[in-house]
Structure formats: structure tokens, C-alpha cells
Amino acid sequence: MQWTWGQLCGIFLTAVVSLLLGIAIQLDNTPADNEDWNFRMAESADSNKASFQEKQQSAFVVGYTGEVGKELVKELATSNIFSKVTLLGRRVVEYEDEKLKSLEQKVVDFDKLDEYEDLFKDHDVGFCCLGTTRGKSGVEGFKKVDHDYVLKTAELAKKTGCQHFNLLTSVGANKNSSFLYPRTKGLVESEITDLDFSRLSIYRPSMLLCDRTESRPGEWVLKKLLSPVTYLAPTAISVPTSTVAKAMVNNCVAPPGDKKVEIFENKAIHQISGTLKKK
Numbered sequence: 001m002q003w004t005w006g007q008l009c010g011i012f013l014t015a016v017v018s019l020l021l022g023i024a025i026q027l028d029n030t031p032a033d034n035e036d037w038n039f040r041m042a043e044s045a046d047s048n049k050a051s052f053q054e055k056q057q058s059a060f061v062v063g064y065t066g067e068v069g070k071e072l073v074k075e076l077a078t079s080n081i082f083s084k085v086t087l088l089g090r091r092v093v094e095y096e097d098e099k100l101k102s103l104e105q106k107v108v109d110f111d112k113l114d115e116y117e118d119l120f121k122d123h124d125v126g127f128c129c130l131g132t133t134r135g136k137s138g139v140e141g142f143k144k145v146d147h148d149y150v151l152k153t154a155e156l157a158k159k160t161g162c163q164h165f166n167l168l169t170s171v172g173a174n175k176n177s178s179f180l181y182p183r184t185k186g187l188v189e190s191e192i193t194d195l196d197f198s199r200l201s202i203y204r205p206s207m208l209l210c211d212r213t214e215s216r217p218g219e220w221v222l223k224k225l226l227s228p229v230t231y232l233a234p235t236a237i238s239v240p241t242s243t244v245a246k247a248m249v250n251n252c253v254a255p256p257g258d259k260k261v262e263i264f265e266n267k268a269i270h271q272i273s274g275t276l277k278k279k
């Protein structure tokens, strides 16, 4: 029997798709490190929030207008775990929600962040959700935001007495990588680790799922193509931005573990967020 090219291509594509889906489902079912600890953190989130609130701590957020940042701000405002939250950014946003209106916003120039050192003072906890893309800002612009601004934020936080720094990077962050994106993320992780915060939490999400305000056609198409995977293997290659925000809050209120530097990979983010049922 003679196969046509069309049929061969069809068979090949079906095989590739099934293989990828199989790998994703396998990944989705592979346990994360410290899984019990992660689930326990999610289970005790409400009581942790209540006791954390009594400490009357304050926090700052940079990158609060971004997709993850927005969700984080919502979580912080509704959970009310801090007595003060300061939003530091390059522009002021108008919030409609009453709870969000009460948050203090300060405009800073990230190119001269040193001049705003005073704004960093008196914050026990810092959250950094800054980032851009190479497509949007070019190679130099990407390095400037995802490395320079992020590092400078951490340096000022450390200098002004921040005890717990929460850093959003990415899956695959590795300072030895030959690719720009993971290398930049890994480098900044490593330099911030060297600042020696009392507690440093690093979150490394995979593909972020959200209705992005800004149009990124390539990302949109990729997400549509991968939607069967994100549906059938939810923790394998993606995470909703709201889940990342919940994970950051749940970890922040949890008593610190025995390591000063905690790294949460994509699956752990799902687990500590409380949005995932234990299998």
C-alpha cells in the first residue's frame, strides 16, 4: 500500500502531539520536592494569615501593574495581612475597588532608584514582579529591567532593613545557560542570594496563564495551541497568574522553613497556592 505525503504528515504529527502530551501528563504526575510541606502550607494558610496579621508588618511591591503583580495586589488587599502596603512603580493606576484604593502608590524612576531609598524604608517584606520581554524592550532593555532594576530593588530593600524578599523569576532560571532569558533570570537570582536576606523566596513559574491586557500575538497563539496540554496536565507547563499570587501570599505568611533561600518551581507554586487538590 502507498502512503501519501499528507497521510505520512498526519501520522507523524499525531505521534509528536501524543508524545508531547504523554510527557506533559507524566510531568504533571511526578511529585515535587517537599510535596507534603507544600500541601501543609496551603492547608494552614488561613490560620497562618491570621497570626501573621497580628505582627503588623508592612510590605512594598514593585511590578504591581503587571499580570502577576495585579493579582498579587488583589490578594494583599483582600487578605489584609499587612498593616501597610506600598506600591512602587513608574506610573499611578486608578483602582475602582475600595480596598485597592487605600494602598499607597509612589512613582519612582527605576533608572535612578538610589534617589528613592527613603521610600524603601520601613518595609519588612518586599515583592518583586518586574519584568519585560526582549520583543518589547530589546536585549539591552530586557537586561536593564529583568536584571538591573530587579537587583537594585533588592539592594535597596536589603539596605533599608527588609527581612523577607520575594522574587519572581522563571522556570529554567540558570546563570550558566547560553540563552539570554534563563541566564538573566539565573544571574539575578544568584546575585540576590548573595545579598543574604534573612529570608529569600524565589518563585519560578512556567508559562503564565491570564487574559493579558497587552497584546502579544505570538504568546496568544502558543497558548491556544497548548490549551489541551494546560487542561490535561495543569501543572506541567503552565500556571495561572492568580495561582502565582496566592502562592506568594501563602508562603509569605507561613513560618520560614530551615533554609534561608526557598525556591518554588512551577508545580510547588500550584501546591502551595491551595488551588490544587492533593492526589
Ligand SMILES: NC(=O)c1ccc[n+]([C@@H]2O[C@H](COP(=O)([O-])OP(=O)(O)OC[C@H]3O[C@@H](n4cnc5c(N)ncnc54)[C@H](OP(=O)(O)O)[C@@H]3O)[C@@H](O)[C@H]2O)c1
Binding pocket: 062, 063, 064, 065, 066, 067, 068, 069, 090, 091, 110, 129, 130, 131, 132, 145, 146, 168, 169, 170, 171, 204, 205, 206, 207, 208, 209
Ligand atoms: N509571560 C510568561 O509566560 C512568564 C513565564 C515565566 C516567568 N515570567 C516572568 O514573570 C514576571 C512577571 O511577568 P508578567 O507577565 O506579570 O509581567 P508584565 O505583565 O509584563 O508586567 C511587568 C511589570 O514590570 C514593569 N515594567 C516593565 N518594564 C518596565 C520599565 N522599563 N520600567 C519600570 N517598570 C517596568 C511593568 O510596569 P508597566 O505596567 O508600567 O509597564 C509591570 O508592572 C516577569 O519577570 C517574567 O519574565 C513570565
Ligand SMILES: *[C@@H]1O[C@H](CO)[C@@H](O)[C@H](O)[C@H]1NC(C)=O
Binding pocket: 174, 175, 176
Ligand atoms: C554553574 O557553573 C558553576 C561552575 O561550573 C557551577 O558550580 C554551578 O553549580 C552551576 N550552576 C548551575 C545553576 O548550573
